[in-house]
Amino acid sequence: MIELLSPTEIARGAETGALVxxxxxxxxxxxxxxxxxxELDALARxxxxxxGAESCYVDYEPSFGEGPFGYYICTSVNDAVLHGKPHDYALHDGDLLTLDLAISLQGIVADAAISFFVGTPKQEGLDLIDATERALAAGIEAARPGGRIxxxxxxxxxxxxxxxxxxxxxxxGHGVGSTMHQDPHIPNWGKAGRGWKLRPGILLAIEPWAxxxxxxxxxxxDGWTLRSATGCLTAHTEHTVAITEDGPRILTSAH
Structure with missing residues (x-):
């Protein structure tokens, strides 16, 4: 099922997105x-x-994870790219860190992720982050009413x-709304003109990662943290976007 949100609910989603x-x-x-x-998990909590917001992660227990996630934010370092479980690790100079956060406020969920270097960056990682950010911008530009997933x-x-x-x-990526993971699924590669038709009121978490x-x-x-099979660097960028009559509206932009 795809949830269609009212303008009032999208406005509440914008408040959630601002907090994220x-x-x-x-x-x-x-x-x-x-x-x-x-420390980062405690800060997010x-x-x-x-x-007055609620975590979408603490009690999250999907089929692909091992038990409840148990933490408030995903912290993925270097070769970890998705669902990084916070643990007792002090960041090193040159670590590539991805933070992924989903919360619910006033009954509406927003979800976003950022990747960045701690200390000294590596050019190959900067290029990778840049590619995910450009891919996100392109995906958002394509998220228009009448278009397709x-x-x-x-x-x-x-x-x-x-x-x-x-x-x-x-x-x-995936739909969001009153819950964190909804239809439609948004693969990071596919054929234009195929899939669900985009309608005003749909809320999407668009998330290129590579x-x-x-x-x-x-x-x-730990049953959760997903890493590259070769141990290479990874990056992940995400925004929650509302489909409106006027086009896509990013709800999780930093101000």
């Missing part, structure tokens, strides 16, 4: 050499609870593949 963006930017500012991932997927995949990165189709030299994932012993 604020927490991600606060966590990015806190992340420096020596910062523990558990404190900010969302202070705002395939238009978004094609726009994303064209950028990622054009930059030379393999594309994994196991995990991608790995330098592989499309294969492996799962950590």
């Amino acid at each position: 963006a604020d927490i991600l930017q606060a966590a990015k500012a806190r992340a420096s050499v020596g910062t523990n991932l558990l 404190d900010m969302m609870l202070a705002a 395939g238009d978004i997927a094609s726009a994303i995949g064209t950028i990622l593949q054009g930059a030379g990165y393999p594309v994994n189709l196991e995990f991608g 790995m330098l030299d592989t499309a294969e994932l492996v799962t950590d012993a």
